[in-house]
Amino acid sequence: MRAADVSDWGSLVFEIMSQQTPISRVQPIWIEWMERWPTPADLATASSADIIVAWANLGYPSRALRLKACATAIVEKHGGEVPLTMKDLTLLPGVGVYTASALLAFRHGIRVPVLDTNVRRVLVRFLDGREFPPHTTPSKAETSRADVLLPENGHDAADVSLSLMEFGALVCTQLSPSCNECTIRTNCAWASAGYPKDEKRPTPQPYAGTDRQARGRIMKALRTAHFEGSEGLTKRRVLDVARIDGGDRYQPTRVYRALIKEGMIVYDEDSKRVTLPR
DNA sequence: CATCCGTGGTA
């Protein structure tokens, strides 16, 4: 949330939840989350299992653990207060340049470019006449020319950034932009060039049959088990839910081991049960 | 630097 009565921590939580996730799905979970864990100190001492369950269907549950690690870092290194410099913010787990910029610009009117995927696409089309940015991460050149483009006042700059983001999300979209209704097409380099298709388009990521789907199955089963108060699942059961159409025979054990290694799940030798981490 | 990391609504 970017409203005035929301804390910096609340805003940071919202930004992290919103990474690659629709806002409509974030909103209700964020509200409950902030009532339950209002400060970094609250989240830092919370159970990882509770955190993963509360993360629910936001996707990429490793972000939930990173958010907890972020809270811990803020408590231990910044006295429980969200730091407000690009350097300190991007050193926090789960906080990259985009998230740090969004917090600084939208909440504090600090004059920094905010380059999300939408803004990058809008700029590369309008200025370079290309369909997509050449790399998956912003170059220094992209950042500096975005900086030059922003007005002097930080709050005005934030307004411009937000407008660019929404313009990219609603008009200058990835695969089917509304160029016919675009009000700036007469100045757009991509329009002038005749909307050339890019050679290298963003690589589509399949889902069915992948490790991600198998991991999702395991995590969902364990979330449900924890929510229902059970003591976890047998390893056999976990490997069984990880068996999906399109997966190879090694997939269940492969993703199981990966989740263990990442600390997303734990196996208790005594109870012989797999659970979410304490 | 390209790839991997979920999820469920929607056209």
Next chain:
DNA sequence: TTACCAAGGAT
């Protein structure tokens, strides 16, 4: 129904 999509980060 299937395919696409949605405010990135870590490695």
